Amino acid sequence: MESQNYYKPPKPGPLLKLFWKACGADSSILQKCDYREHVKYACLGGIVVATGLLAGLAGGYAFYTIFEPKGSAIEAGTDTTTLLLSILFGMIWGTIIFNIDRFIVTSTGQGDGTEAITREELIGALPRILMGIIIAITISKPLEIRIFKSEIDVELEQAQLVEQTRFITSLDSIYEPRINTLKSKIAVWKGEIEDKRDRFTELEQEFIDETQGERGNNRGVGPIAKAIKDRADLARVDLNSAIQKNQPLIDSTETQILQVENERKKRTEDSKEIADGLDGLLERLKLVHKIAGFWITFFITLLFVAIELTPIFFKLMLIKSPYDYLSDNHKEMIKAAEGIEVRHDYYQDKTGKQRDLVIYHQARRQMGEQAKLTEAHEEIKNYIIEKWKEKEKEKIDQDPYRYIETLNDRT
Numbered sequence: 001m002e003s004q005n006y007y008k009p010p011k012p013g014p015l016l017k018l019f020w021k022a023c024g025a026d027s028s029i030l031q032k033c034d035y036r037e038h039v040k041y042a043c044l045g046g047i048v049v050a051t052g053l054l055a056g057l058a059g060g061y062a063f064y065t066i067f068e069p070k071g072s073a074i075e076a077g078t079d080t081t082t083l084l085l086s087i088l089f090g091m092i093w094g095t096i097i098f099n100i101d102r103f104i105v106t107s108t109g110q111g112d113g114t115e116a117i118t119r120e121e122l123i124g125a126l127p128r129i130l131m132g133i134i135i136a137i138t139i140s141k142p143l144e145i146r147i148f149k150s151e152i153d154v155e156l157e158q159a160q161l162v163e164q165t166r167f168i169t170s171l172d173s174i175y176e177p178r179i180n181t182l183k184s185k186i187a188v189w190k191g192e193i194e195d196k197r198d199r200f201t202e203l204e205q206e207f208i209d210e211t212q213g214e215r216g217n218n219r220g221v222g223p224i225a226k227a228i229k230d231r232a233d234l235a236r237v238d239l240n241s242a243i244q245k246n247q248p249l250i251d252s253t254e255t256q257i258l259q260v261e262n263e264r265k266k267r268t269e270d271s272k273e274i275a276d277g278l279d280g281l282l283e284r285l286k287l288v289h290k291i292a293g294f295w296i297t298f299f300i301t302l303l304f305v306a307i308e309l310t311p312i313f314f315k316l317m318l319i320k321s322p323y324d325y326l327s328d329n330h331k332e333m334i335k336a337a338e339g340i341e342v343r344h345d346y347y348q349d350k351t352g353k354q355r356d357l358v359i360y361h362q363a364r365r366q367m368g369e370q371a372k373l374t375e376a377h378e379e380i381k382n383y384i385i386e387k388w389k390e391k392e393k394e395k396i397d398q399d400p401y402r403y404i405e406t407l408n409d410r411t
Helices: 002-006 014-022 035-067 080-108 119-147 149-212 223-276 281-317 322-337 361-398 400-410
Strands: 340-348 354-360
Touching: 014 035, 035 080, 035 119, 035 281, 035 322, 080 119, 080 281, 119 149, 119 281, 149 223, 149 281, 322 340, 340 361, 354 361, 361 400
Parallel strands: none
Antiparallel strands: 340 354
């Protein structure tokens, strides 16, 4: 009470209390401490809250990058549905990381109460440090992608164009030989028809020349003209036969060519969609390392690792303060009220390590009372059995035969 007469700590606001809760500090105890303690634990909680917010942003951006509609890296717009889902996922992910960080900071403890971080403290905090590093990496990578988004989009657009060109070239190498083979067959069939048509036309003209004469005077149909006419008729028959045989093959093959062309056209149109598939999280991670280089990405990751691990190391470096003494006193009062006694370094285990002896007085008392009650019940039960035996013996002594008959009736 005297301390309250010469010093009254400032009243904490809602934001300050939120930061205290984020780092696992007890606000009811902190309000009794000086302002320096208020700021110390508010900073620890602020880092935890900031980490959760950054994790939410990183998770939401990673979710959007994975599930957004694929398209040109530069011309891509914003998909509203994916954006809303990514905001929801970011909130969930940020909450998960916030609670993990809160648990890590809260469970780190006070260390040995000095500024130095001893080897034992570092070994004890190693699992939490490893968890913090993993969390920092998962936060930093999506944010790296966002930081270098403009450069990545340019590189990705070029990669998409190269992939599309390569795919179209591959399609041409597949479809061109098929089309050329079909066209060569058509050329052979058409060539056969044209040859027979030329032969027929030649004989027709020869017949006309023979009957009309060189000057156009009508010479009539003589033996030579008649022979030419017969050959022309045979040529016409050959031409019609070639047309009847080859034209269906030509039509069928042209239909096949059209189908192949349509298939190639469809797959060529699909090439853009295939090239757009490069716009994924993994491809962007590869490009960010290619564009920024190892050291820039390393230091960005190192920055987030430092932010993530700062509360852990600070808690190990904190000097024991009034809050710690008040908290220890509060814990001891709770143990005393519940009848719990701890005798520190009371015995050595099998490995030679000093162990504490914990005595639960209330539990021992209740166990003793329960044991005595059980013992009393056992004595009463035995006494009842003895009395019942004496009563039964009296009945037997009075009339054994009647007692036997009574037993037989019972069975």
